[in-house]
Amino acid sequence: GLSSPLVGSMIENGILFSGFSYAQHLIKKVTKKSEDEPLSMAQYTLAGGIAGTGAAMLLTPVELVKCKLQVQDVEALYHHANSSAANEVANSTAQNTSRIHYKGPVHVIYNTIKNHGIRGMYRGHMGTLIREVGGGAAWFGVYELACNYMMKSSHIQNKDDLPPWKLAVCGALAGVAYNSTSFPVDMIKSRMQTEDFIVSSSGKKLGQKLGKGFVSTAADIYKSGGIRAFYKGCGITIARSVPSSGIIFVTYELLKRNFGRHEYV
Template identity: 40%
Template sequence: MEAKSHVSVNDEMPVEIPPIPQSHGIEAFKDIVFGSIAGITGKYIEYPFDTVKVRLQSQPDTLPLRYNGPLDCFRQSIRADGFRGLYRGISAPLFGAAVENSSLFFSYRISQRLLQSMVYSSAEPLPFSGLLISGAISGAFTSLLLTPIELVKCKMQVPVSAAGYKPGPLTTIASVFRHHGVLGFWHGQMGTLIRETGGSAAWFGSYEAVSAFFRKYSPTASSAIPHGTDKPPLPLHQQMLAGAAAGVGYNFFFYPADTIKSRMQTEDVALSGGNRSFWTVGKALWQQQGLKGLYRGCGITVGRAAPSSAFIFSVYEGLRFYVG
């Protein structure tokens, strides 16, 4: 039986504070641990493609471009640094993947409970619109944690200087702090916010929509994310297809925001005349390269996102059902 807390205000009658259900804390712990493991797994799969994506996105405004496309970027990168060079700077992203996915799954579940208690009936599953809102809230919260991590990642993924100096993550962090202070770590926050808010709504929404389609024809299966794990999850191949659809939805629709963010976080401040705003960088890119410039590297990003998200959702749901 749970103990109840009492708080006395000005020596008056104690005010009873209802206890937090223990099950909620356990579920939150599972979301954090299982989401972290799933995120790290997905990051190892996708990271070389992410490095190529950032290098394509961060090319200077002036022509000719350094890379003709993803394959050319792969070829030049491997020739210059070897295959290991494509994993350069992975320490920050591995930490970021753990933070991102644990935060997404944790805040997604919390957002659903808040909407059910404040907007919808707690006795009924959330409608699809409620799941989209929960995904957007989850992404907005996660963006605050991600921007500093992605700033360090992007700065380490761009090609090294002519002198061949390769600063590590601690050197990069120290440099950002020395030149821009604490707030400098949130340079590009607007891009991350737009990408994560809309992208997470698309990520969870795509997964829920495809899972719902499969559940119509698999009445004994149940998705573990929204409503618990009292029934077996979808078969593995269906989970992976739903996860792949989520990865495509997340990356395609809000890709321009990610392109602008990457350019902001990798540009040379001395050459650009100071930290430019999200809208300034976006306007300049649009004027110089149009829609094609905003979607440069999108193909390889969507291509790596499908298997990565498939593994993330499958690992997460598998851990929740078989371990949790």
């Protein structure tokens, strides 16, 4: 299941940053601001949410493939649990499901479309949409807020003058904000994508839809462990996001400084 997360990460970051830049351009156009004039924090947050909307459409199929591949080796996942929401769901699924062997991403796509049509690839889309819109707003909103604080405290007028280490700190804070707000939704989404079309101990057959929606899946998770069940593995995920989000934003800002001056694509 490694190739799908890598592809998903590249797609997500590419769409998010492109969408964020273009959303800023549109907001400035609507509000009649010049391209050099900064947006308000509320407008930056809105731009982040708009960027997340576009990302969700392409990410849902990618993450469905990732989740199905991660739960097929339930024994390995049970003994070597990872920090992601998908793997936390895999561990709980491991206790009441039989193994399903996929040869790879293409096999998952073929099997899903064969049994459930194109709509099957968008199982859990509502969760992905909520996560990306809310998470995108938090990610970019907190990043811009932190950068604004850094500029004021250092008496700097332009974000381009902030040193990389300060950009990294701002990016790290953004990563914490993103995962803190989006992790429960991601848990629900991952449960939907892994439990809907797999063989279960209750006798459901492959291809037999269980009929669980977003709200009913959330209710099941709550019944299994209360509010804490939505945050299982969240701490490690946040810790992992601190360096990765910092690196992502530093890379983005340095590339923008050296290869382009426009705020939109």
